[in-house]
Amino acid sequence: MAGGVVEELVKRAGGCAVIDGGFATQLEALGADINDPLWSAACLITKPNLIKEVHLQYLEAGADVIISSSYQATIPGFLARGLLIEEAEELLRTSVHLALEARDEFWKSTLRKSKPVYNRALVAASVGSYGAYLADGSEYSGSYGDDITVEKLKDFHRRRLQVLASARPDLIAFEAIPNKMEAQALVELLEEEDIQAPSWICFSSVDGQHLCSGESFEDSLRIINASEKVAIVGVNCTPPQFVEGIIREFKKQTEKAIAVYPNSGEVWDGRAKRWLPVECFGRKSFDVMARRWQEAGASLIGGCCRTTPSTIRAVSKALKGRAGH
Numbered sequence: 001m002a003g004g005v006v007e008e009l010v011k012r013a014g015g016c017a018v019i020d021g022g023f024a025t026q027l028e029a030l031g032a033d034i035n036d037p038l039w040s041a042a043c044l045i046t047k048p049n050l051i052k053e054v055h056l057q058y059l060e061a062g063a064d065v066i067i068s069s070s071y072q073a074t075i076p077g078f079l080a081r082g083l084l085i086e087e088a089e090e091l092l093r094t095s096v097h098l099a100l101e102a103r104d105e106f107w108k109s110t111l112r113k114s115k116p117v118y119n120r121a122l123v124a125a126s127v128g129s130y131g132a133y134l135a136d137g138s139e140y141s142g143s144y145g146d147d148i149t150v151e152k153l154k155d156f157h158r159r160r161l162q163v164l165a166s167a168r169p170d171l172i173a174f175e176a177i178p179n180k181m182e183a184q185a186l187v188e189l190l191e192e193e194d195i196q197a198p199s200w201i202c203f204s205s206v207d208g209q210h211l212c213s214g215e216s217f218e219d220s221l222r223i224i225n226a227s228e229k230v231a232i233v234g235v236n237c238t239p240p241q242f243v244e245g246i247i248r249e250f251k252k253q254t255e256k257a258i259a260v261y262p263n264s265g266e267v268w269d270g271r272a273k274r275w276l277p278v279e280c281f282g283r284k285s286f287d288v289m290a291r292r293w294q295e296a297g298a299s300l301i302g303g304c305c306r307t308t309p310s311t312i313r314a315v316s317k318a319l320k321g322r323a324g325h
């Protein structure tokens with residue numbers, strides 16, 4: 001059963017596991033230049049040590065799950081950069097290995113302390129949507145053009161998924177999926193490739209009522225509910241003010257564990273490649289909202305773009321009564 005490892009983690013975490021925060025955001029905060037078609041995955045080539053440092057910072061902050069640096073790491077993306085196929089595949093494996101190394105080192109160091117306050121974290125291999133690869137902001141529009149088909153999406157995802165799975169992550173995290181066709185492709189692919197690690201599929205939404213494409217959550221959840229390979233569904237990189245309503249809607253439509261890791265509420269300008277500030281997304285702070293998300297039924301909670309280790313420290317404290325320290 002795909003969900004065993006997830007159920008165990010959620011139980012160990014006291015009912016709600018903490019996911020890490022914005023990975024690319026923290027890479028940038030540490031000085032990386034990610035204004036690049038590969039976005040944060042460029043650092044797999046140029047700054048692997050920084051990637052490990054970001055993972056360690058989120059573990060220190062109290063994350064029970066860390067997500068690898070492969071969101072925008074794709075074989076065609078690396079080939080366009082002039083790498084060979086073997087080099088591209090090695091970088092994909094490296095993204096998982098860096099996260100596993102950080103997890104194992106951190107866990108060893110906490111075991112040496114007399115009163116460990118952490119759980120042994122899980123590593124989720126990130127698989128960004130096709131829109132992330134296109135690097136045109138389409139993970140927030142769901143518009144992949146008229147020519148796209150389920151088969152083309154499966155072909156796009158297939159080899160990367162095989163390679164990432166071969167590096168033995170604990171979970172596979174499909175992130176910022178903006179339309180139903182891609183959810184269908186992923187569910188079929190998990191079955192065809194018989195992927196053993198449990199998966200999560202997280203959608204992006206810009207209005208809190210639909211996928212970014214405008215399609216209903218209901219139809220996509222029906223597709224996902226039929227898959228035993230998917231243990232967790234949810235939303236990521238979605239404005240936080242919509243998340244409580246989304247969880248309540250998902251609770252009606254699925255029995256799978258629900259993960260939410262919204263962004264800060266800022267909006268990505270895909271053309272200018274920058275985050276646009278928002279006036280105000282509500283009066284509540286992220287950690288206060290996180291408690292409401294837990295009450296509404298989320299089992300895994302973290303942050304996405306523009307959230308940081310201090311966000312996750314506060315979330316960990318709010319959900320478990322203690323910060324990572």
Ligand SMILES: C[S+](C)CC[C@H](N)C(=O)O
Pocket residue numbers: 036037039072131132133134135136137139176237268270273305
């Ligand atoms: C989650 S978005 C901010 C990632 C970057 C985007 N795919 C781009 O390359 O423009």
Ligand SMILES: N[C@@H](CCS)C(=O)O
Pocket residue numbers: 021022023024025040067071126175176237304305
């Ligand atoms: N795991 C990725 C998601 C981007 S939407 C990151 O945090 O950078």
Ligand SMILES: [Zn+2]
Pocket residue numbers: 236237263304305
């Ligand atoms: Zn994000």
